[in-house]
Amino acid sequence: MKHKLYTIQVIPPDSGKTKIYKIHRITWKIFFWLLVIIVLFSLVLAYKMAEINTLIITSKxxxxxxEKLIxxxxxxxxxxxxxxxIYSIENKIQNILQTYYENDSNKINSILEKNKFNHISSSKVKLDVEGLEGWQENAQNKDMDKIPNILPVIGIISKKYSEEDxxxxxxxxxxxxxxxxxxxxGSVIFAxxxxxxxLTIILDHGNGYQSSYSHLQRISVRKKAIIKKGEVIGFVGSTGNSTGPHLHYEITLQKQHLDPETLFNE
Structure with a gap:
């Protein structure tokens, strides 16, 4: 039985000698399938390389x-x-406030002296003590609790209320x-x-009164927070248009400004 042969004839472009190649059928099949295997292997290799690149990118x-989570x-x-x-500072402040309520004016003068509040006059300290004691005596009276009649800070009045100015x-x-x-x-309506x-805090006391505290260094309450009388709400600073550390304190009643000093003795 004769084996089939495939004949390949190569004719040069010039007048050169024509070349004839005879390839056995089995050899041709082997070459064909080898080529198919090489192509398939290349495709599989390319797919695997793409997977590896994807894994590398995902890993990165x-x-x-x-790193961001860390x-x-x-x-x-x-x-x-x-x-x-902050909690530690708050506890210390609460202890100071408790001392205000439980001790007499001589004790408070001693505390102020230790904290270098020597610039505060004795009458001003007395006024503050009376305001705090007055609040303590009327703690059960909800109406008095919502009247802004205690000092907002331990300090001296550097500029008074003046409608003319x-x-x-x-x-x-x-x-x-x-x-x-x-x-x-009251409640915080602005912070x-x-x-x-x-930096400013505005409190609404629910009875027509509102009080505001400005030029703060830091605010320690949030909007809509419920605040108790005497609670620490911030700290003295010099933010905004200010020439030095101080508190600008305002009171309004039915949106009409009042002189805060008129309420301190109530």
């Missing part, structure tokens, strides 16, 4: 996300440390970072920056 993305974790750890510090509040000179107290119970007034 996961690594990047892990950064966030460190930020949260720092945040919780700051919260612990369009100064609709009272300025208290105090040390940077001194605590500021809510002068009556943020307010143009020339800098």
């Amino acid at each position: 993305q996961i690594k990047f996300q892990n 950064e966030k974790q460190n930020e949260y750890a720092l945040y919780f440390e700051q919260l612990d510090s 369009t100064h609709y509040g009272t300025d208290f000179a105090a040390n940077q970072g001194d605590p500021i107290f809510a002068t009556a119970s 943020g920056s307010k143009d020339d007034l800098g």
